[in-house]
Amino acid sequence: METAALNIENLTKTYKAWLGPQIQALKELNLKVDPGQIFGLLGPNGAGKTTLVKTLLGIVAPTGGAAEIFGVPIGRPAARRRTGYLPEDHRFPGYLTAAATLDFYGALSGMPRSERKAKIDAALDSVGLLKWKKVKTRKYSKGMKQRLGIAQAIFHDPDLVFLDEPTDGVDPVGRKAIREIILDLNRRGRTVFINSHLLSEVEMICHRVVILHAGEVLREGTIQELTRSEGEYVFCVRGDPGPCMGGIKALCTAVSGIDGGFKASLPREEDVDAIVDLLRKSGIGIRSITPVKVSLEEMFIKVLEEDGAKGGRP
Amino acid sequence: MRSFLAMIRNSFYEAVDNKIFVVLVGFSLLFTVLILLIGFEELPFEETVRGIFRNVEAHFKPVARFGSAPASETGGSPPELLDVSKVERDGKTWYRAEFTVKDPEKFRLKVPPLPGMPEWGASYEGEGGIMACLQFESRMAGFFQVRTGSMGDGRYFLEAKPGKTFETAGAQQITILFGVWKIPLRGVTSMQLVFGIESMLAKFIGGWIGVIVAIIVTSWFVPEMMAKGTIDLLLSKPVARVNIIASKYVGGLLFVFLNASVLVGGTWFAFSLKSGFWHAGYLGSVLTITLLFAVLYSVSVLAAVLWRNSILCIAASILFWVLCFLVNLANSFVNRMSGMFTEAPDWLRTGVKVIYRILPSTSDIGDLSDYFMSLGTPPVGMSAETNAKMFEKIDFAGSIVQACVFIAVMLLASYVVFRRKDF
Ligand SMILES: Nc1ncnc2c1ncn2[C@@H]1O[C@H](COP(=O)(O)OP(=O)(O)O)[C@@H](O)[C@H]1O
Ligand SMILES: [Mg+2]
Numbered sequence: 001m002e003t004a005a006l007n008i009e010n011l012t013k014t015y016k017a018w019l020g021p022q023i024q025a026l027k028e029l030n031l032k033v034d035p036g037q038i039f040g041l042l043g044p045n046g047a048g049k050t051t052l053v054k055t056l057l058g059i060v061a062p063t064g065g066a067a068e069i070f071g072v073p074i075g076r077p078a079a080r081r082r083t084g085y086l087p088e089d090h091r092f093p094g095y096l097t098a099a100a101t102l103d104f105y106g107a108l109s110g111m112p113r114s115e116r117k118a119k120i121d122a123a124l125d126s127v128g129l130l131k132w133k134k135v136k137t138r139k140y141s142k143g144m145k146q147r148l149g150i151a152q153a154i155f156h157d158p159d160l161v162f163l164d165e166p167t168d169g170v171d172p173v174g175r176k177a178i179r180e181i182i183l184d185l186n187r188r189g190r191t192v193f194i195n196s197h198l199l200s201e202v203e204m205i206c207h208r209v210v211i212l213h214a215g216e217v218l219r220e221g222t223i224q225e226l227t228r229s230e231g232e233y234v235f236c237v238r239g240d241p242g243p244c245m246g247g248i249k250a251l252c253t254a255v256s257g258i259d260g261g262f263k264a265s266l267p268r269e270e271d272v273d274a275i276v277d278l279l280r281k282s283g284i285g286i287r288s289i290t291p292v293k294v295s296l297e298e299m300f301i302k303v304l305e306e307d308g309a310k311g312g313r314p
Numbered sequence: 315m316r317s318f319l320a321m322i323r324n325s326f327y328e329a330v331d332n333k334i335f336v337v338l339v340g341f342s343l344l345f346t347v348l349i350l351l352i353g354f355e356e357l358p359f360e361e362t363v364r365g366i367f368r369n370v371e372a373h374f375k376p377v378a379r380f381g382s383a384p385a386s387e388t389g390g391s392p393p394e395l396l397d398v399s400k401v402e403r404d405g406k407t408w409y410r411a412e413f414t415v416k417d418p419e420k421f422r423l424k425v426p427p428l429p430g431m432p433e434w435g436a437s438y439e440g441e442g443g444i445m446a447c448l449q450f451e452s453r454m455a456g457f458f459q460v461r462t463g464s465m466g467d468g469r470y471f472l473e474a475k476p477g478k479t480f481e482t483a484g485a486q487q488i489t490i491l492f493g494v495w496k497i498p499l500r501g502v503t504s505m506q507l508v509f510g511i512e513s514m515l516a517k518f519i520g521g522w523i524g525v526i527v528a529i530i531v532t533s534w535f536v537p538e539m540m541a542k543g544t545i546d547l548l549l550s551k552p553v554a555r556v557n558i559i560a561s562k563y564v565g566g567l568l569f570v571f572l573n574a575s576v577l578v579g580g581t582w583f584a585f586s587l588k589s590g591f592w593h594a595g596y597l598g599s600v601l602t603i604t605l606l607f608a609v610l611y612s613v614s615v616l617a618a619v620l621w622r623n624s625i626l627c628i629a630a631s632i633l634f635w636v637l638c639f640l641v642n643l644a645n646s647f648v649n650r651m652s653g654m655f656t657e658a659p660d661w662l663r664t665g666v667k668v669i670y671r672i673l674p675s676t677s678d679i680g681d682l683s684d685y686f687m688s689l690g691t692p693p694v695g696m697s698a699e700t701n702a703k704m705f706e707k708i709d710f711a712g713s714i715v716q717a718c719v720f721i722a723v724m725l726l727a728s729y730v731v732f733r734r735k736d737f
Contacts, residue, residue, distance in 0.1 A: 015736065057550040060736040077552040085550040091543030093324070095331030107320035108551035136331075152547075162550075 003071040005160050005191040006033035006056070012064035013048075013055055013215075025051040027215040028065065033208075035070075035159070038182060038192045040206035042199060042300065048215040049195040050088055053162045057085055069160060081110065084158035086149045088165045088195070094138030098129050098148055101137055102155050109156035119155065126181065127151045142169045150181060154190075161185060164195045179205055203296045211303055218303050227299055232292035233272060236261040238285035244278045251275060263292065317553045318561050325535060325565025334531045338524075338573050345515070346580035353489035354504045354589040355496075360398040361487075363411045363474075367395050369451045370444070391416045393444065393470070401473065409457070411472045412465070415444060423447055441470075448472050505591045509687070512585065516599035516683050520577055525607050526632070528573065532566040532611060533627040536618030545737045559615070559729050566611050567604060574603040598686025606679045609717050610635055612724035619732045638676040645670040674720040678713035685710065 013026040025048040033039045041049050054060040056067055058075050072079040092101050099120050106116040124130045127147035132140070137148065146169060153161055163182070167175045182192050182205055196202050202209060203223060211219040211226075219226055231253075235241075241248070241262060249255050251274055254265040266272060272289065279286055294302070329335045371392040393413040401410045415421075418441040438446045445462040452460045457474035464470050488504065489496050539545060539562060548558060578600045586592040610631040617623075617630035644666045685705045 054546065054737070057546075059546050059549045061734055077554050080550060080552040083550065085547065087543060087546040087550070089543050090547055091541060092547075093328065093538075093544065095328055096324075100327065104320055104324050105547065105551065108317045108548070108553055110316065110552060112316075 002035060004032050004068070005035045005037070006031065006039075006067070006069060006193070007071075008032070008052075008056075008065070008067040010065035011052070011055060011062055011067050013051055013060060014063045015051075025215050026055065026062075029212075029215070029217060031210060031217065031220075033191060033193065035191050036186070036189050037207045038186050038205050039194065040202040040209035041193065041195045041212055042197065042202060042209055042296075043212035044197060044304065046214075047212045049197075049212055050164055051215075052212070053085070053164055053193070053195060057083065057162065082159040084109075084153035084156065084161040086146075086153040086161075086163045086166055088168065090145070090149050092137045092145065092148065092152075094136060097134050097136050098124055098140075098151075099133045101148060102152060105152050106155050109158075111156050123151045123155050124148075128177070143171060143174050146170050147174065147177075150178060154181070154185065158190070160191045160193065162193045162195070165197070166194060167196070167198060167201050175201065199296045199300055209296075211300060213304055213307055218307055219299075223296065227293045227296055228291055231266045231269075232263065233266065234258065234261060234263050234288075234290045234292055235275065235279070236287035236289075237279060238287060239283070241279065241282075241284055244282040244284070247278045248275055261287070317551065318557055321553075321558065321561035322565045322568060325562060325569065328535065328538070329531070329565075329569045332531060334527070335569070335573075338527065338531075339576050342573070342577035342580050345519075345577065346584045349581055349584035350588065351491055352588055353493065355487045355489055363398045363409050363472075364395065366448065366451045366457075366472075366474075367393065367411070367413070370447055393448075396469070403475075406475055408473050408475045411474075413470055413472070414468050415441070415470060416468065418444055418468070421447075445470070504589050508585045508589050508591050508593065512581070512593060512596045513684070513687055515581055516578065516596060516603070516687065517680060520574055520599060520603045521606060521680060521683060524574065524577065524603060525570075525610065528570045528607050529610055529614060529631050530628055532569060533614055533618075533631070534624035535566055536562055536615055537622045537624045537627065540618070540622045540737070542737070549737060555733055556729055559619070559725065559732055563611065563615055563725060566615075567608055570607045570611075571600065571604045574600045578603075593687075595686045595689040598689070599683045602679050602683040602686065605682075605714070605717060606676060608721055609674045609676065609679075612721040612728075616724050616728045616731070619728045619735070635676060638673050641666065641669050641673055642675060642677045671716070672720075674717040675713045678708055678710065679717065681705070681708050682710050682713070 008029055008031040011026055011029040011031075012024075015023040015025055017023075029052065041052065043049050051060060055062050056069060056074050057080060058077075061075070067074045069079045070082055072081075093104075096104060102120050102123055103116050106119075107113070111119075121130060121133070124133055127150055129144065129147055129151065132144065137145065140148065146166070150163070150166060153163065166178050166182075170178060179201070182194070185192055186205075194202060194206065206223060208220070208222055209226060210217055237260070245255070245262075248262075248264065251266065251271045252264045253267055256263050264275065266275075276286060276289070393415045396412045396414060398409065398411050401408050421438070421440055421443045423438040423443050423446075438444075441464070448462060449460045452472070452474045459475040461473040462470065487496060488507070539548065539558075549555070578597060582593070582596050613634045614627040614631040617627040621627075648663045648666050685708075688701050688705075
């Protein structure tokens, strides 16, 4: 079996302050990420997304549990050999040029000098910063810094890249470019771990997502799985379904008419067949039957509301 | 190792990016150029001998002179120079001066005592006193073999052979700006002048002002590194935290070592080239400046990991320096008290001694600089043995070990704080 890119078991992090309350940022978190995936970690601000990534990268010490990156326990420098990281709100030393920045962090990631030299231009070009190669980063705009941050995160060709809010502060064109980079990494078999509160971004590219709230996993699955609304279908029909609506209503928990058909909530999947039978018997043609999908955003809000009702973090 | 070097190189970029680095190197180069503009010239030997007599004359004035010369309390009229000539003796050139003294019996000179130096603390009277005074001043002027004698009728002679010092240093006059301004050196040889200026550069400019500036400049190395957004990225790299701290420390040391090397090396080279006095001992001050800085910077690094604030780092290291100075003062005070006044209470002596033993002795490091300076070239008017005696009571090896242990403890403490810190 292939080792998981990430294997997290009961990971807990409690921030202890001198004064004030303790903050439990991660609560016995379990998570597994397979290699080659684009993985999205979603959650509102303060959910613990950044804390999770920082814990995995040894920036923050966990208070409990364990985790491995490609089989190496976190905390050891070796666990960070195959990782790249774009911190949220990162700040590069202002006295370095773009080229020197890549060279410095590349060296820290263990790249030999010759390799660094050979790859700098291409790496800067891929984020559109080649022109700025010799300019000190203190003169960069936020978007430029973000692009340099991404170039830095993937410069040493890591197998697992953590991107914390990668599209934060980037204009739509830049966002598209970042998505392209992520997809390209994925094509080359790299694993990408994205932290984001911007759901549409994630929806576009992630294979699997986890919804984190108050340090706990609320949902986990593929985008398809998560956005499928349980038992809701839209039936588009030829002709008026009116005559058999009585029978249909008996099968459904809720029905509503829509233009050219109706929307039905069915408790069991077999009931779709029953409705088809009813319609066919009445001689009504069926154009299409589609399971209703909610947007990730709707689902997200719903999930958080449910959790709030359950008594999650106020 | 690769990442260690990368971190050090990065510290270097950081320092160079800082204008102060450029200013510091600029200052050192400025000193060097200024020294290169000084010329050291040989004065005609008569002038030299006249210079000695002028200094002897000064002892006949009832003023205490400043510096290394004895304070005097004399009467009578000063000697009058009759003739100065060169004589050959055993194939070497000696200078011979003949002079008269009107009332030799009135001469009185008291040299104040100096601890550890038996030649001081004497008083001279009459004819013999004048001769001793001349011998002393001749030595000060760089003559190490001196003969005096009477020729009767109140006429005396002084014969002096230029010593090695005089031969190597030679010059007795400096010119500034290619001879626009000529300053004859009185009472000092050019070698002594060079020695004096180098001492000042090593102890005051380098070892004091330089170290303060270095503390200020390097104080933001670690806090800057630990700024939010910077440290995250650094820690996400496969580098152990111990290496991060160690490389930042070494980077700071290297920065100061380089600066000290430029200052000391540049001025040393310029002085040596112009005066012909290649004073290797001066180069040792690069090490003492770096060592002193190393001690203070370890305090700064600990302050940095605790508070991540460069102002607090500066304050901590400077206060620590002051503390070391005060403890040193207290230590010598309680020790002297036992000899000179009453016994200091035991608890006080033990307390001071314990603290003195724990803290690195910054004053010993300063003395080490003097010691290096004096190696092979004892300061003015001192024999090599007297010089050695001055330093024999100081346990330099012990002080260096003590400083190194202290640094190790500070860095270890910094690491312990840094190791489990969340960012
Ligand atoms: N260094 C820290 N010290 C104390 N509390 C922190 C620290 N970092 C984050 N937290 C707290 O932990 C919780 C999770 O924060 P974070 O991981 O940044 O969330 P997210 O990235 O999902 O917005 C928040 O309540 C935050 O206030
Ligand atoms: Mg975050």
